[in-house]
Amino acid sequence: MADSSSIVDREPAEPNGGSHGAALRWSARLLVAASWISGAIFATYILAFFGGVALGGAADRWNESLPDLYEGSALLSTAAIGAHFMAGGVLLLLGPVQLIGSVRDNVPGLHRWLGRIYVISAGLAGLGGLGFILGRGTIGGPLMDTGFGIYGALMVLCAAMAYARARAGSYDEHRAWAIRLFALTVGSWLYRMEYGAWFLASGGIGTASGFTGWFDAIMMFFFYVPNLIVAELFIRARWRDRGAVASFAAASVLLAATAFIIFATWSFTARSWGPRMISGLTDAAL
Numbered sequence: 001m002a003d004s005s006s007i008v009d010r011e012p013a014e015p016n017g018g019s020h021g022a023a024l025r026w027s028a029r030l031l032v033a034a035s036w037i038s039g040a041i042f043a044t045y046i047l048a049f050f051g052g053v054a055l056g057g058a059a060d061r062w063n064e065s066l067p068d069l070y071e072g073s074a075l076l077s078t079a080a081i082g083a084h085f086m087a088g089g090v091l092l093l094l095g096p097v098q099l100i101g102s103v104r105d106n107v108p109g110l111h112r113w114l115g116r117i118y119v120i121s122a123g124l125a126g127l128g129g130l131g132f133i134l135g136r137g138t139i140g141g142p143l144m145d146t147g148f149g150i151y152g153a154l155m156v157l158c159a160a161m162a163y164a165r166a167r168a169g170s171y172d173e174h175r176a177w178a179i180r181l182f183a184l185t186v187g188s189w190l191y192r193m194e195y196g197a198w199f200l201a202s203g204g205i206g207t208a209s210g211f212t213g214w215f216d217a218i219m220m221f222f223f224y225v226p227n228l229i230v231a232e233l234f235i236r237a238r239w240r241d242r243g244a245v246a247s248f249a250a251a252s253v254l255l256a257a258t259a260f261i262i263f264a265t266w267s268f269t270a271r272s273w274g275p276r277m278i279s280g281l282t283d284a285a286l
């Protein structure tokens, strides 16, 4: 799986013109770093809370996050969603490492082993989520079942293709499927960020407790469809200098997105992820 092209380090052969090129590159790196740190905090929360309370024999506390995640009389679908939690946490932690070009080039054996764990985790997250949908259905009903069902099926497809293309030695295609898979896995994290942004901007217009609002309906697909479009553009992108005004404008947008992610992560961590993380590990009530 060790191809020489880097995904996150991919830059133009010649540095883009002077200060505006540097501003764009550094703002892109800042955005990537903020997203990775935020995703890692979300993953740590998932592993500590959902894993911690289950190990402590109190898996029914999953329902403090969303009603009916744990159902003692439906062991199969409960086990499926539990496996999906653990696999999802692993995906968010491992994804960034797989994208670092220098790791792939210098330690290809590590890239291959982490790649196998990543692909198995993606399969488990997708199949576990699908098992839960088939067994019990989502809180939001048929539309949410459809949106999340397609999400799960796409994740399994991309994981299988990324693995198969690597085994076949087709590294360009492997890279393309791996980028698609990564775009899907960050969707679960982006879902929370996008809701956070919406509540901040509108106070939650179009949302309802059973996910029956019009904004909820859009979000059932919006957390992965745009990411896939960006991934397709990225796979086909040819880098070139677009001039100072466009570069500074793009850098400003990236910096604004970074600032928002830092704010949203701090807010989620202070209000929800942090206290639940501690509660999952120490068994303390919230």
Ligand code: HEM
Pocket (backbone or CB within 6 Å): 046, 065, 066, 067, 068, 069, 084, 085, 087, 088, 089, 091, 092, 125, 126, 127, 128, 129, 130, 132, 133, 137, 138, 139, 140, 148, 149, 151, 152, 153, 155, 185, 186, 188, 189
């Ligand atoms: C990186 C991958 C993933 C992560 C980190 C993740 C994380 C989570 C978490 C933390 C929850 C609990 C609800 C909450 O606390 O908000 C959840 C619920 C759920 N996830 Fe995922 N997930 C991932 C991928 C998937 C995939 C691929 C599917 C597709 C089938 C899926 C389907 C579901 C379903 C159906 C629920 C329950 C919703 C309900 O109760 O109605 N997830 N996920």
